[in-house]
Amino acid sequence: MTDTAIEADALAKRFGRLGRATWALRDCSFRLPAGRVCAVVGPNGAGKSTLLALAAGLTAPTGGTVTVLGTTPGAARARVGFVAQDKPLYPQLSIAETLRMGADLNPGHWDAAAAQRVVAGGDLDPKKRIRSLSGGQRTRVALALALGKRPELLLMDEPMADLDPLARHELMGVLMAQAAEHGTTIVMSSHVVAELEDSCDHLLLIGEGRVRLAGEIDELLEGHARVSAPAQSDLSPHTVIESRTTGRQVSALVRPVGTLRADWQGGTPSLEELVLSYLRNPEAPALTPAKSEEFSA
Amino acid sequence: MSAALTAPTRVHLTRWVVRLHRPALYLWTALILALAAALLWLAGPLADAAAEAWQRYNACADMGPCAYDQDAILRYKDYYEYATYAVLAVPFLVAAWSGASLIGREVENGTARLAWTQGLSPVRWLATKLALPALLVTVGTGALVALHRHAWVAGDGRIDTAKSWSDFATFYASGPVVVALALTGLVAGALIGLRRASSFGALGGGLCVTAFLWFGIHLLIPHLWSTVTKVTPMAHNVGPSGNGISVTQGVITATGARIADAHCTADTTAQCQAYYADLDAVSWFNDYHPAAHYWPLQWIATGILLAVTALLTVVTFRGLRRRTTTPEGAAV
Amino acid sequence: MVEYRIDRHSGVATYVQIVQQTKQALRLGHLEPGDKLPTAREVVEATAINPNTVLKAYRELEREGLVEARRGLGTFVKRGLGTATADSPLPGELDTWVAKAREAGLDRDDVAALFTAVLEKHFLNQHSQGEPS
Numbered sequence: 114m115t116d117t118a119i120e121a122d123a124l125a126k127r128f129g130r131l132g133r134a135t136w137a138l139r140d141c142s143f144r145l146p147a148g149r150v151c152a153v154v155g156p157n158g159a160g161k162s163t164l165l166a167l168a169a170g171l172t173a174p175t176g177g178t179v180t181v182l183g184t185t186p187g188a189a190r191a192r193v194g195f196v197a198q199d200k201p202l203y204p205q206l207s208i209a210e211t212l213r214m215g216a217d218l219n220p221g222h223w224d225a226a227a228a229q230r231v232v233a234g235g236d237l238d239p240k241k242r243i244r245s246l247s248g249g250q251r252t253r254v255a256l257a258l259a260l261g262k263r264p265e266l267l268l269m270d271e272p273m274a275d276l277d278p279l280a281r282h283e284l285m286g287v288l289m290a291q292a293a294e295h296g297t298t299i300v301m302s303s304h305v306v307a308e309l310e311d312s313c314d315h316l317l318l319i320g321e322g323r324v325r326l327a328g329e330i331d332e333l334l335e336g337h338a339r340v341s342a343p344a345q346s347d348l349s350p351h352t353v354i355e356s357r358t359t360g361r362q363v364s365a366l367v368r369p370v371g372t373l374r375a376d377w378q379g380g381t382p383s384l385e386e387l388v389l390s391y392l393r394n395p396e397a398p399a400l401t402p403a404k405s406e407e408f409s410a
Numbered sequence: 411m412s413a414a415l416t417a418p419t420r421v422h423l424t425r426w427v428v429r430l431h432r433p434a435l436y437l438w439t440a441l442i443l444a445l446a447a448a449l450l451w452l453a454g455p456l457a458d459a460a461a462e463a464w465q466r467y468n469a470c471a472d473m474g475p476c477a478y479d480q481d482a483i484l485r486y487k488d489y490y491e492y493a494t495y496a497v498l499a500v501p502f503l504v505a506a507w508s509g510a511s512l513i514g515r516e517v518e519n520g521t522a523r524l525a526w527t528q529g530l531s532p533v534r535w536l537a538t539k540l541a542l543p544a545l546l547v548t549v550g551t552g553a554l555v556a557l558h559r560h561a562w563v564a565g566d567g568r569i570d571t572a573k574s575w576s577d578f579a580t581f582y583a584s585g586p587v588v589v590a591l592a593l594t595g596l597v598a599g600a601l602i603g604l605r606r607a608s609s610f611g612a613l614g615g616g617l618c619v620t621a622f623l624w625f626g627i628h629l630l631i632p633h634l635w636s637t638v639t640k641v642t643p644m645a646h647n648v649g650p651s652g653n654g655i656s657v658t659q660g661v662i663t664a665t666g667a668r669i670a671d672a673h674c675t676a677d678t679t680a681q682c683q684a685y686y687a688d689l690d691a692v693s694w695f696n697d698y699h700p701a702a703h704y705w706p707l708q709w710i711a712t713g714i715l716l717a718v719t720a721l722l723t724v725v726t727f728r729g730l731r732r733r734t735t736t737p738e739g740a741a742v
Numbered sequence: 743m744v745e746y747r748i749d750r751h752s753g754v755a756t757y758v759q760i761v762q763q764t765k766q767a768l769r770l771g772h773l774e775p776g777d778k779l780p781t782a783r784e785v786v787e788a789t790a791i792n793p794n795t796v797l798k799a800y801r802e803l804e805r806e807g808l809v810e811a812r813r814g815l816g817t818f819v820k821r822g823l824g825t826a827t828a829d830s831p832l833p834g835e836l837d838t839w840v841a842k843a844r845e846a847g848l849d850r851d852d853v854a855a856l857f858t859a860v861l862e863k864h865f866l867n868q869h870s871q872g873e874p875s
Binding site: 150282283285286287288289290292293294310311312313314 | 782783787788790
Binding site for chain 2: 215
């Protein structure tokens with residue numbers, strides 16, 4: 114087992130033909146250590162789904178490379194679980210059949226009890242057909258299928274979108290238990306930061322097809338500061354992510370270089386503040402491991 | 411691994427391909443059985459009744475009333491036609507199903523992605539998805555073609571209105587060409603199903619490719635085997651002779667030159683004679699394929715279609731591989 | 743066994759909440775030396791928080807000498823906290839006092855305000871325990 118779950122280097126994906134081509138992902142470099150629970154956050158259409166599909170070996174990159182569990186996404190297939198955004202399942206199969214299919218298609222590493230438990234948590238009749246299930250129930254079966262595979266890396270695209278708060282909490286608990294017990298690396302995307310804040314320890318913020326922030330959430334938060342200073346204060350040499358002047362005060366979110374002046378009231382931003390500041394300011398310099406010299410200076 | 415892992419040690423995809431396409435399997439079996447029964451009925455009781463009616467008709471003198479079962483003759487003729495067109499429709503049915511249901515719907519609904527993220531490669535998935543239907547299509551269509559041939563043989567020489575072997579509907583419905591076309595349809599449907607994200611588009615695309623290839627092979631067939639030439643002297647005044655698939659017809663002049671397609675369309679024999687005299691024609695010629703060429707033509711055309719199918723298969727697999735995996739050597 | 747309740751709107755870091763709640767249980771005698779803390783798996787399954795958060799809290803408790811991790815067995819309480827355990831007269835006295843205050847017509851907020859004021863007077867300039875410095 115390698116200590117790196119996903120490593121991307123200048124990863125790029127373009128859709129469409131020349132002329133009308135659009136870059137879904139561009140110059141994307143980051144490293145996700147194994148055993149982390151990573152939130153992939155960004156607005157709709159930012160490239161989150163494309164990134165997950167690339168890591169799952171569902172689509173080939175236009176440029177750059179992505180390494181999954183130390184090998185190519187294709188070679189890692191048997192060790193990676195994937196839950197697509199629309200939770201595709203065969204509508205004509207029953208829940209029990211769907212799980213049996215999972216067993217048949219994942220020889221050697223199928224955990225029937227784990228899959229069964231996830232389904233049982235939703236009080237679902239195993240004989241029920243997939244086509245008769247609600248969106249939330251389908252999500253539960255899709256998660257059961259992915260967890261039954263007992264993956265080393267679990268990729269999930271907006272996994273919680275269709276779930277009611279109760280099921281969301283319960284299934285997130287199931288996922289966290291999986292991570293605690295088996296050291297599974299979990300990557301889940303969402304455009305709602307709050308829903309991932311307590312469960313994730315790693316962040317990948319994507320905006321307009323590029324990585325804006327990547328790293329441990331604690332370190333990212335500690336690496337930024339909210340400051341409130343008199344207007345016309347010179348904020349350099351600190352990197353200003355966002356600043357707003359109201360009256361005689363300027364409030365800003367900065368990446369401190371060295372120590373901040375003591376008389377500027379500060380504080381550590383919340384994850385949501387941090388994410389929103391970066392998304393509101395596309396011009397703000399990205400912070401990824403490749404560019405973290407400034408951060409460690 | 412712990413004892414909780416109770417999975418089989420091999421990937422069992424075949425049973426799930428069968429399970430997921432069970433309605434199609436039932437429908438296909440029912441279709442083959444029904445058509446086979448109809449063809450057996452045609453070759454047996456229907457052909458016998460029509461043959462007997464013809465025998466009675468031919469025994470009748472030119473004059474006076476003639477008692478024969480005209481309905482039996484017409485029934486054989488009609489049912490033969492229906493059965494022939496039913497067999498000819500099979501490749502289209504297969505292409506439509508393959509494009510729309512076997513592959514297209516999986517791509518459209520995202521279930522293909524579900525399958526590709528299990529413990530088997532997309533290429534393996536496609537191979538299984540194509541191999542099983544290919545086997546069933548070959549066996550089913552092959553049986554239909556053999557039975558159609560059987561029904562044709564039953565009428566040949568006994569029923570005066572029976573279709574000639576060179577009637578194109580008969581030619582295709584009772585030979586291996588249609589089996590090859592069904593396989594082409596299967597692969598064409600899959601190819602387009604994987605390329606287009608809509609199952610409806612894949613259905614239409616599969617149909618179009620199949621029709622296009624059929625048309626192409628139809629244009630090619632007369633040229634796949636060297637023809638036999640039959641020369642008939644003008645004096646016989648019957649036009650070109652020789653029964654089979656004709657390639658070129660025309661007249662030969664006194665100098666030995668061949669003029670193709672020199673047809674006389676005039677109203678009277680005298681005018682025609684003048685037309686031929688004008689050309690200085692001494693005989694008619696007919697380059698054609700006699701009945702003996704039936705099997706060579708069938709097998710060569712079948713071979714070409716199978717080669718095209720193999721090519722389409724390679725394109726399909728390479729496309730899927732390129733789409734889903736990082737090229738070898740590109741990854742660290 | 744303690745059951746942790748995480749309040750994500752409290753503004754207190756999640757691992758600090760676990761530390762505080764464990765200490766509270768130690769003070770009230772719900773946890774005694776030798777007791778086993780729930781495993782990280784049990785905690786995260788119930789609370790849906792990140793496993794590393796639980797481990798961080800347990801490390802903090804271990805650093806303070808309150809618990810010890812035994813490899814392969816789990817995390818166990820090493821020593822209790824405070825003196826307000828079940829066999830001390832203090833809880834009973836406080837109970838009597840609160841009952842009296844209620845009889846005198848004080849409502850919940852009145853009692854809380856009174857209690858906080860007395861706390862402030864006796865523990866001047868002392869931070870609440872569990873808040874990391």
